[in-house]
Amino acid sequence: MVDSAAYYIDDLEVGMSAVFGKTITEADILMFSGVSGDTNPVHLDEEYAGSTMFEGRIAHGILVGSLISTVLGTRLPGPGAVYVSQSLKFMAPVRAGDTVRARVTVTEVEVEKKRVKLDTGCFIGDRAVVTGEAVLMVRRRPQPKE
Amino acid sequence: MVDSAAYYIDDLEVGMSAVFGKTITEADILMFSGVSGDTNPVHLDEEYAGSTMFEGRIAHGILVGSLISTVLGTRLPGPGAVYVSQSLKFMAPVRAGDTVRARVTVTEVEVEKKRVKLDTGCFIGDRAVVTGEAVLMVRRRPQPKE
């Protein structure tokens, strides 16, 4: 087993939760701009961004949302799960220097369908900056042969 | 005006469309892993990934979805628009070397509410790999003073 953190659908229960935290830096914003190609000046140009309602550069919303994928793919359910869908609501801006904590909580488990639904959110302290919902397919625990 | 590609809500019409294309490389997957912290072995470990249903490493779904944000933030509606929400359905895996084209198409415009809805998708050739829907707030065209 590559990663002992991975769960089978049989192991998941409503209410289980996991977290991943990361400080968003200038370097994250720059590298994400390169990977996505998103050079919107609200992320890269302080003079422009300072003239907007955000009053300065902000991180890409999808960069922040990607931390949710990190928890799902590495902790709960972990490797082996297949990402089916993700919804994201962008509630508040995140800036370089902010520490964001992504939290996922199991809300529905359908063992036969191998399908789990999770409430997903990103927080700075207690304040939600991204919210949403994820659905994944998770394999069943191998059954002992009779 | 920093970017002449930016639209006002008054300029948007149902059916308007824009595209951004990018070839996903090993470097994209590596840098996205660094930025997101998502070290799921299905993205990074060929031996592990080869043993899964994907039969080899795949790009992060959110990395692929980020190209949608690029079209929205740089072309349609362009800089100045505020990202409200994005839904993503992950339809098929993307691998290093695949060229992905993100396309967004306006489906609803509410001028008074300054709100636009777009159909969003990522494609390899004609095949959808990510689908979804975006909502953004877009400022009104400045009115001439009487």
Next chain:
Amino acid sequence: MVDSAAYYIDDLEVGMSAVFGKTITEADILMFSGVSGDTNPVHLDEEYAGSTMFEGRIAHGILVGSLISTVLGTRLPGPGAVYVSQSLKFMAPVRAGDTVRARVTVTEVEVEKKRVKLDTGCFIGDRAVVTGEAVLMVRRRPQPKE
């Protein structure tokens, strides 16, 4: 058409202008050092750089000049143009935190030769930090068949 911002040589006129702005960060200087291999301590070593006439680390001149290439390649003339030459004069240092605006202005158009010359400069506010001139080849507008 991939990028509607691209111009044909037939569309270009003396005086046309475009701009791209970006805040130069520590991360830009670091990543540019990695890509170029330019580990000159005036860019990376605050103690050394503090002892020079620059009194602190400065960005690579070519990093700053690269913003000119960005305007040329993405806005004016845009994708499809072929970069023939670029001259750069380094007028003043740029530091992490400075917002630089690259501006290009068409100064000569030779439609038959498919050749455009542009005045190119990078500015912090009104102050030029890099100046120079660019030449590009730009394709002709496809002619309707008779």
Next chain:
Amino acid sequence: MVDSAAYYIDDLEVGMSAVFGKTITEADILMFSGVSGDTNPVHLDEEYAGSTMFEGRIAHGILVGSLISTVLGTRLPGPGAVYVSQSLKFMAPVRAGDTVRARVTVTEVEVEKKRVKLDTGCFIGDRAVVTGEAVLMVRRRPQPKE
């Protein structure tokens, strides 16, 4: 002395030469796109680039030219020299996987004016891909007090 490779203007002679070589990778192109903001599809989108005269993605010309700055700033004349100007002619495309060697050769030394001119070029094997000329200011050797 931080870097023993640095020369004083008094030490420079016409014909002196130095070289820096680097293999350009997908990662270089991606990171340079982020730093410069240059998302021209000829660098990032294999489908688009394949339809151009380049028949595939190419590195940014300024990325290739940046290797010249590396030789100047780290080897000849080395740290402490001040970059005055650089001209670049883009002769041939460079692709991920190509190993480029930047070579600079002193062509003029004006000791009193503390000014050196160098012939500068980037090569793949014997083939020039970028050519040009650089001018730098180089400090005088400290004189022993009488």
